[in-house]
Amino acid sequence: MNIKNIPVILASASPRRRELMEQAGFSFTVKTSSADETSTEKVPEKLCENLALLKANEVYKNIKNEYKDKEFIVIGADTVVYYDGEILGKPEDEQEAFDMLTMLSDRTHQVYTGVCVIYRSSLGKQIELFHEKTDVTFYPITSFEIKDYIKTGDPLDKAGAYGIQGPFAIHIREINGDYNNVVGLPIAKLYQTLKGMDLIL
Amino acid sequence: MNIKNIPVILASASPRRRELMEQAGFSFTVKTSSADETSTEKVPEKLCENLALLKANEVYKNIKNEYKDKEFIVIGADTVVYYDGEILGKPEDEQEAFDMLTMLSDRTHQVYTGVCVIYRSSLGKQIELFHEKTDVTFYPITSFEIKDYIKTGDPLDKAGAYGIQGPFAIHIREINGDYNNVVGLPIAKLYQTLKGMDLIL
Numbered sequence: 001m002n003i004k005n006i007p008v009i010l011a012s013a014s015p016r017r018r019e020l021m022e023q024a025g026f027s028f029t030v031k032t033s034s035a036d037e038t039s040t041e042k043v044p045e046k047l048c049e050n051l052a053l054l055k056a057n058e059v060y061k062n063i064k065n066e067y068k069d070k071e072f073i074v075i076g077a078d079t080v081v082y083y084d085g086e087i088l089g090k091p092e093d094e095q096e097a098f099d100m101l102t103m104l105s106d107r108t109h110q111v112y113t114g115v116c117v118i119y120r121s122s123l124g125k126q127i128e129l130f131h132e133k134t135d136v137t138f139y140p141i142t143s144f145e146i147k148d149y150i151k152t153g154d155p156l157d158k159a160g161a162y163g164i165q166g167p168f169a170i171h172i173r174e175i176n177g178d179y180n181n182v183v184g185l186p187i188a189k190l191y192q193t194l195k196g197m198d199l200i201l
Numbered sequence: 202m203n204i205k206n207i208p209v210i211l212a213s214a215s216p217r218r219r220e221l222m223e224q225a226g227f228s229f230t231v232k233t234s235s236a237d238e239t240s241t242e243k244v245p246e247k248l249c250e251n252l253a254l255l256k257a258n259e260v261y262k263n264i265k266n267e268y269k270d271k272e273f274i275v276i277g278a279d280t281v282v283y284y285d286g287e288i289l290g291k292p293e294d295e296q297e298a299f300d301m302l303t304m305l306s307d308r309t310h311q312v313y314t315g316v317c318v319i320y321r322s323s324l325g326k327q328i329e330l331f332h333e334k335t336d337v338t339f340y341p342i343t344s345f346e347i348k349d350y351i352k353t354g355d356p357l358d359k360a361g362a363y364g365i366q367g368p369f370a371i372h373i374r375e376i377n378g379d380y381n382n383v384v385g386l387p388i389a390k391l392y393q394t395l396k397g398m399d400l401i402l
Contacts (some may be wrong), residue, residue, distance in 0.1 A: 002349070023367050134375075139393055148203070166224050169381055170392035174335075179380040180370055191371035192340055 002201040003027070003194065006119075007067070011059035011076040016165075017185040024187050031056040044082040048114030049129050051078035056116040066121065073199065076116040077183050081160030083109035088160045094150050097161040101149070104160065106140040111160070111182045115190055119197060125165065128193050132186035134177030136164070141171050202229070203402035204395065207320075208268070212260035212277040217366075218386045225388050234259040234277065245283040250313030250330050252279035254281070257317040265321065274400065275319040280385050282361030284310035289361045293349050298362040302350070305361065307341040312383045316391055320398060329394055333387035335378030337365070342372050 008028035010021060021028055035058040041047040056076025081088040083104060091097035092148055117128040123186070149168055155161040162168045164175075164182045180187045194200050208231035210220060222229055236259040242248040257277030264273070284291040284305060294296035315332040350369055356362040363369045365376075365383045379387045395401050 020370070024371050025368050048307050139389060164380075167226050169221070170225050170389050172379070172389050174378045175380060177375045177376050178373070179365075179376060188340060188373050 004199050004201055005118075006137075006199065007070070007072045009063065009072060011055045011074055012185075014077075014184050016163075016183050017077060018186045020180055020183060020185045020187045024191065027073075031045075031059045031063060031074075033161070034066065037078075042087065044080050044087055044112045045114075045131050045133075047087065048078045048080045048112045048131050049116070050114070052076045052114035052116040053129055056118050060118050060120070060125075065146070067120070071121045073120075073194075074116075074118040075190070076111055076118075077185050078139050079111065079113045079159055079181075081109060081111055083107070083160075090157060090159055091155055092160045093143065095155075097155040098146055099118045100161040101141060101146045101155070102143070104136060104138055104162075105146075108135050108137040110134070111136055111180045112116060113186050115186065115193070116188075117190070117193060117197070119199065126197065128197060130189060130193060132178050132189050133182045134175055134179070135181060136175050137173045139171050139173045146169070205400050205402055207400065208271070208273045210260060210264065210273060210275045210277055211255045213242055215278075215385050217384050218278060221381055221384060221386045221388045223377075225392065227343065229276075232260045232264060232275075237243070238279075242287065242325070245281050245288055245311065245313045246315075246332050246334070247287065249281045249313045249332050250280045250317070253277045253315035253317040253332075254328075256328055257319050261319050261321070261326075268321070270323070271324045273319075274321075274395075275317075276391070277317040277319075278314055278386050280312065280314040280382075281303075281362055282310060282312055282363075284308070291358060291360055291361045295318055295357075298351050298356040299344075299347055301362040302342060302347045302356070303344070305339055306347075307339060309336050309338040310361070311335070314382045314387050316387065318391070318398070319392060320400065326397065329398060331390065331394060333379050333382045333390050335376055335380070335382045337375045337376050337383060340372050340374045346372070 013032045033055040035054045056074045060074045114131040119126045178186045214233045236255045236257040257275045261275045312335045318329040320327045
């Protein structure tokens with residue numbers, strides 16, 4: 001994979017997003033956004049896109065002077081978990097993690113990741129905004145298994161209280177869509193979007 | 202995840218299978234089978250199960266005296282890629298890798314992994330054999346992109362000439378089923394099977 005010789009800035013602190021970008025072969029730097037991520041938006045497609053735009057724009061504003069007249073690309077992303085009309089964030093404590101996983105057991109839920117690409121060139125500022133949806137189905141999970149998983153410490157920093165990689169993998173019956181979208185970044189659609197923007201060699 | 206205090210032997214040299222077992226929390230040792238993996242079977246479900254059984258049985262025979270009267274579990278697995286009535290093995294060279302990936306571009310194919318669990322206890326030898334199927338859909342891939350991927354060296358030791366993890370991820374549009382099944386081991390169904398055999402605490 002060869003992106004054109006333009007600096008890429010990933011507007012995300014997530015180590016999982018960073019890893020996906022590295023595995024795909026991107027060269028990039030990370031600049032974290034301090035944007036306020038609260039939103040009253042209840043439609044998951046819109047919420048994840050709005051937050052991705054917010055994060056990318058915040059970083060864009062912070063760095064545009066630094067890059068002066070040079071071209072650069074900023075990538076922002078946001079992942080939300082959705083089940084039965086409700087958006088699930090990161091659990092506040094172990095009890096909330098337990099309740100979320102109990103609710104999702106033996107059911108199918110949706111994971112949405114919104115992605116915002118801002119490309120600044122001599123022609124101006126081009127923005128591409130999209131999202132990707134993946135259905136995730138869990139096997140039935142016992143209370144004992146949920147408690148055992150919570151003990152790993154994995155759920156607390158993750159929307160929906162689970163990570164699809166690692167110890168929770170034994171409870172995932174199937175997915176329908178892009179796996180990396182559940183990890184936190186739909187790297188394939190991101191690459192295809194950059195290709196469509198003529199940014200890949 | 203807590204498997205009962207019984208030695209587990211993974212009858213596979215694949216580093217990806219080993220990693221999935223480790224991430225899931227299994228304690229195990231690896232013993233490689235030298236079983237002849239050629240088969241004339243053309244039905245992918247049967248082929249992958251037959252080869253998984255062959256590998257597990259070979260290792261079982263080699264170690265059963267070593268474990269004398271003790272309990273133990275042997276796990277064998279085999280992954281095949283299937284497209285349009287044809288089973289795709291590992292490519293013999295870069296040209297064959299190129300031809301396989303050109304054929305799979307912009308299409309949906311199937312990945313089957315067969316798994317064999319042999320549990321020897323004081324009650325005798327219990328065998329569980331199953332397979333898992335995952336549909337994988339590629340984006341359209343250009344000749345340039347295929348050549349670029351082949352340069353990474355990734356395709357040559359992989360059935361179907363690609364690995365779903367790493368640099369090829371940018372070309373995967375979606376999957377339908379278990380992702381880890383495509384990596385090489387349906388760790389969720391394996392766990393659920395061991396649970397059904399009453400081997401999980």
